[in-house]
Amino acid sequence: MKLTSKGRYAVMALVDLARFDNINPVSLRDISLRQGISLDYLEQIFSKLKKNKIVESIRGTQGGYVLSRKPNEIKLTNIFHAVDEKVKTVQCKKELKKGCNGRATKCVTHNLWDELETHINSFFEKKSLEDLLKNNTEQRT
Amino acid sequence: MKLTSKGRYAVMALVDLARFDNINPVSLRDISLRQGISLDYLEQIFSKLKKNKIVESIRGTQGGYVLSRKPNEIKLTNIFHAVDEKVKTVQCKKELKKGCNGRATKCVTHNLWDELETHINSFFEKKSLEDLLKNNTEQRT
């Protein structure tokens, strides 16, 4: 079970954005430099964040991105959903009512993985960008 | 974040084993048929489980595998550790005191992922094979 860097970078970038967008929009170039993330890769990520109304873009010189909601209204769930970082613990397709390998019944561990998925997602539903900002401020003092 | 089938199969197989090893050892062939998992793949998995003292093997005709501890003494953590199904949320190497991309400092989200890792692992530390057996019995009645 590992977190992909797309999800990790998305959150890193948004924390950075949230810290610096008080007055002016923040360019991906700045985020790229501060966080050490490839600019091209960031562009892919922000394209998705924009489609999912997490951020808004301002084009042209002095342009950049701005959060489209307040930090406390942006949960990790929203971010992960936007960049397709999904938690997948079961093997079976839920919509088909089949088990793991196309079998008729659910496998013996199906419920366990379902519980696990819920357990992990509850973490993402609790944490908001604001929580991360606080946390980061505390560290610096 | 997804669970690999190696981890999933290991748990499936051990639940199966726990249910049927009351008297005789259980052959991988039987597990393979009951759970629909490739026999060759199971052999790889059980080789690791054996090295980590989760199961013991009995060779020859009528042979098979047996749990080496009681079901309530085998946690998911033990199983996952045995088959190298590890939870990895941070990008940086913990032993090196460097950040995400070889940088000097930890990235802004490092603590978050650490928390997440702990959160997930706590699930695996709580659940034992015995819990899964109970759960499964309840379902059948």
Added chain:
DNA sequence: TCTATACTTGACCATTTTAGTCAGGTATGT
């Protein structure tokens, strides 16, 4: 108006990981 900045889009790709298969072997109960 020209130009630099910065967002936008889509194709492309090397590497790594996953989820196995295959081909042999060895031990042992009957």
Added chain:
DNA sequence: ACATACCTGACTAAAATGGTCAAGTATAGA
């Protein structure tokens, strides 16, 4: 002896990952 079943290591097709690259478009400021 022989069938069963564990044991070992090499191998591999396919998918996912973690990006890069190229070619735009929009806009602020000189």
